[in-house]
Amino acid sequence: MNIETQISTDPAKLVADLAVAGRAAQRKLSRLTSEQKAAALHRAASEIRANAAQILAENAKDLAAGEERGLTGALLDRLKLDDDRLAGIADAIDNVADLADPVGDVIDCTERPNGLRLSRVRIPIGLIGIIYESRPNVTADAAALGVRSGNAVLLRGGSEAVHSNNAIHAAFVRGLEAAGVPGQAVQLMPTQDRAAVGAMLTAAGLIDMIVPRGGKSLVARVQADARVPVLAHLDGIxxxxxxxxxxxxxxxxxxxxxxxxxxxxxxxxxxxxxxxxxxxxxxxxxxxxxxxxxxxxxxxxxxxxxxxxxxxxxxxxxxxxxxxxxxxxxxxxxxxxxxxxxxxxxxxxxxxxxxxxxxxxxxxxxxxxxxxxxxxxxxxxxxxFGLGAEIGIATGRLHARGPVALEGLTTYKWQVRGSGQIRP
Amino acid sequence: MNIETQISTDPAKLVADLAVAGRAAQRKLSRLTSEQKAAALHRAASEIRANAAQILAENAKDLAAGEERGLTGALLDRLKLDDDRLAGIADAIDNVADLADPVGDVIDCTERPNGLRLSRVRIPIGLIGIIYESRPNVTADAAALGVRSGNAVLLRGGSEAVHSNNAIHAAFVRGLEAAGVPGQAVQLMPTQDRAAVGAMLTAAGLIDMIVPRGGKSLVARVQADARVPVLAHLDGIxxxxxxxxxxxxxxxxxxxxxxxxxxxxxxxxxxxxxxxxxxxxxxxxxxxxxxxxxxxxxxxxxxxxxxxxxxxxxxxxxxxxxxxxxxxxxxxxxxxxxxxxxxxxxxxxxxxxxxxxxxxxxxxxxxxxxxxxxxxxxxxxxxxFGLGAEIGIATGRLHARGPVALEGLTTYKWQVRGSGQIRP
Structure with missing residues (x-):
């Protein structure tokens, strides 16, 4: 209860603390090989399978609470997990683990007349905030895409799925840690306080990109309030x-x-x-x-x-x-x-x-x-489109458009190799 | 005077009107070939050379006003044009005209098992706002990079260079129009009201990207207030x-x-x-x-x-x-x-x-x-880096990093070619 009180009174500090921890974990994650990241994801999938009974029990709590709150049948169906759906979540993690890792790909390289050799190399974006609604599978999907591409993620799921998300997240992180990936590479917001969402949206310099996953009102709020770059589409007309x-x-x-x-x-x-x-x-x-x-x-x-x-x-x-x-x-x-x-x-x-x-x-x-x-x-x-998975579809004009998968979760840096050149 | 009064009282409407005109011009510009855009830029360079005396006379007004306002020698030097510097501005336009046009470049293409052929093709971003300070050469540089890559630009220069900027802009646009490019592809903000800058920064959906060119206080203000994506660097530590x-x-x-x-x-x-x-x-x-x-x-x-x-x-x-x-x-x-x-x-x-x-x-x-x-x-x-020119250096993580030239002024779309495929 003390933690929750503290969280509610200072959401900006909470987000800053989570972001600092996430960024430190991302720096470690970015040094792992493609194979190490894939192994960690396979381990996360195994942990979800191994903890199916417990995850389904937590999901049942969400369903009971949802029925009590009078959620519609469609919303309850989105929330509901069963053996098949949970197997699907684990399989999806395995699939993402097997996708080609874009990190380290060389976009182009040139040599200048002075002998400088330039190349642009794909690197992770950093810390990505994912804000989503009732589907608990997003917890695992977004985490897997993030880790595969070397990014840390800060997840903020809907209140109606809080038990399910916590259980999936806990299993996922146990899998990562068992494989040597810092658990703070995948963090789940520990509060349902809506002010924490606002703090994520304004955490420029701490969170590098926000991806909203959900209905139009969620996306509209994120686009309106964010000071952090947002990858999203509002409408599909x-x-x-x-x-x-x-x-x-x-x-x-x-x-x-x-x-x-x-x-x-x-x-x-x-x-x-x-x-x-x-x-x-x-x-x-x-x-x-x-x-x-x-x-x-x-x-x-x-x-x-x-x-x-x-x-x-x-x-x-x-x-x-x-x-x-x-x-x-x-x-x-x-x-x-x-x-x-x-x-x-x-x-x-x-x-x-x-x-x-x-x-x-x-x-x-x-x-x-x-x-x-x-x-x-x-x-x-x-x-x-053959991308294997998608974090979402973007209709903005910058960075990535259309279906966005692993490549859209990377950026690049210039690597310049010289032999002592000085500029005249 | 009436126009100026109207402008001051409703900067948001002014920016919206300019943006709508700029976007319409950009749609026409985007249909021109690479050769047509290059020819228009060469013509713009010629117009600047042909109007050198008039541009220098307007620049003299800015210098006189600057001296009266007590600008430092360094600022006056940035503002000052002479025959050599003006020739340099025209030559720079010619150079940009001769750079390879990234529009239409195919980033990648694949064929799916169902026969759908997918390709990602570079296209212009749209309407780019450039906010800059005392150097009048930015008027021509930014306009040239914009037009070469098929973008419309909305320029907002510093008050101390208003006569110089107007004269360079007028010659540039005459050149474009003589070559069949709509003049509104390159617009210069007709007011020095600072509220118009604020209106540019918040014109999401109307302006696609803002590039600030100038000192740290300008860049910091743009980054703090913009709701439109910004391409910039604040510090070079x-x-x-x-x-x-x-x-x-x-x-x-x-x-x-x-x-x-x-x-x-x-x-x-x-x-x-x-x-x-x-x-x-x-x-x-x-x-x-x-x-x-x-x-x-x-x-x-x-x-x-x-x-x-x-x-x-x-x-x-x-x-x-x-x-x-x-x-x-x-x-x-x-x-x-x-x-x-x-x-x-x-x-x-x-x-x-x-x-x-x-x-x-x-x-x-x-x-x-x-x-x-x-x-x-x-x-x-x-x-x-061999990019020919740069609109600026970006230290953000999305879209483009490091020196940004023509490619950074493009985005892409997915083109999908089918033969009647429906999704099972």
Missing amino acids: CHTYVHEAAEPAMARDVARNAKMRRTGICGAMETLLLDARFPASGEVVSALVDAGCALRGDTRACALDPRIERADDEDWDTEYLDAVLSVAIVDGMDAALDHIAEHSSHHTDTIVTADDAAAERFLAEVDSAIVMVNASSQFADGGE | CHTYVHEAAEPAMARDVARNAKMRRTGICGAMETLLLDARFPASGEVVSALVDAGCALRGDTRACALDPRIERADDEDWDTEYLDAVLSVAIVDGMDAALDHIAEHSSHHTDTIVTADDAAAERFLAEVDSAIVMVNASSQFADGGE
Whole structure:
């Protein structure tokens, strides 16, 4: 109780103390080899497997408390662990351990006329703060990605998962320490005081980057209040533009998959742009409506199918995350590009076309983190991109964009090798 | 006068209007070829040469006003243009025009088992705000780097150079427009109201990045107040560690050059660490004192030469930017690394040694933007690194570090080429 009182009264000092400890651990972590880091992660996965019963018992406490607080079934499901899900968490740690370590990679090297040899070498970023909500798997996922890339992490999970997170974290750290990695490389915030989140967000110079993982209100708060760089996306307002030269069956299948495969993920299509010259628009919208999607159209789109409701201005800027879609008819590529430039959240935008020149123009001119041709926007995912895992998807413009995995958790330094050169 | 009044009362609206115009111009700029951008820059350089007399007349107004306001000789010298300096400004634009354009470079590409082809392609960042002080050449330098890399820039120069900046900007924009580049790709803030700087710093979503160019107080203010990502360095507290295995003459020459070649640049050495086992420390410090440098040492360093004063705690964290140097004796590599970890500003740190293993350990473990072996830290410069020019040196950890040139003014997007793939 004394610790909790002290924490509540000085969250800035708490965060500073944790950050100093985390940075010291990171300095040690950064000296380990790739193999040592991988071994430590495998050991962490084993500890989670070995402590499954205890972790599930702690999870049961969270579930009971959640039911008492009246959490919805969906939230309880996100919170819930069972043998399979816990095995999945351990397997995911093993997978991250086996990913190629970007640290030490040479980005480029040159030799200057004076004989200086320059190279840019990937190094860890340092201490990364992860702020997340109810899914306890993030505790292990984020910790594994951090350690694999030589970073320390400071985790701050949601209050509803506090017992689960503590149990997973404790097992993970025991595994690290058994393998010679300092446990403070992975710290879990010991308080649920919301002021501690504020202190993380303003800990410039102590925390190098913040990654929020969760709903829009969490991400919005982090982006608004952070003085530390943030890697995140707020919205996924993803467009699919069906060009006049699109193959009708492909347009239908890609659009249906982009919207309906899973409606709640950030890469789901939210707006369908149908070219006025595309001859099979009726077929595309019918397939969507038949699949159970509610469509909201502009005047011309509404004429395609009586089941389409009229969209209002807000629809073009709305991320439904549901079986709802806005549909507009556009007059050619220019109009499609203008619509996307105005309304896209710069996450993922797609064209369907059999015309290579149109495809290349779309790829060049759409200014989003991910631009696709003839593919469902639901592929916007680190795993699907072959990155093995992702810490998140970023729609900012600096450092890393789109799915961010291990490389995005590194930076670089210049190494300069001379033989006594002095500058004239 | 009406415009100025309106500007002063609503700086946020002014910045928003400028940003919207700049972003629209950038969208057009981003569609131009590398050759078109280069031609526009050559034309801008020609316009500056053709308008030399007028630019110098405007510069004379700034100089007269500066004398009246009692600016120091050093400040007046920074402000002053003459035929040679103006020719240098125009030549620098030509040089940037001839640098390789990073836009369109493919960072990497992969093909997934499902046939999706992924590539990461460099694109401009967007709209970059440059906030600078008295040197009018920054107006042209920053504009040229921005345009070469497809970015729009919003420039905000110092009040003491307002006439010079306006004249250079006007000529530059005439050149761009004559070559078909929208003039609003390069905008100069039309007011000296300091609130407009504040509005730039908080224009998240409108300005993509801020680069401050100037003294420490400017950079500190920008870093403290910005809600937009900032590319900058605050301090250049650069260390040179003379290892026990350093070749004495090389240690002497590198140390003297690192400190005394130019004492006022950010890459100048500020602290010399002499290994207790290095046998020629007396020779190194004598050479520095003989060259006119004031030395402030710890107890053991003071014993090397009676002309060394005693350092106090603050000296180890001070960027003198002058012929002053702090000197400490350290017991081996570990102590040197600890001192650097504690006091470095992560700009440039150097080891002098003939021992390759020691050199590689130093390169690996020092966590600074630039780490050097056997070379003067005064080489920390974009030109010396072969980058052709630099927008600045960054000591932050994300996006770009060390000397930042055209590549640092780009980001990337993912381009995904499919043939109708839908996600299972």
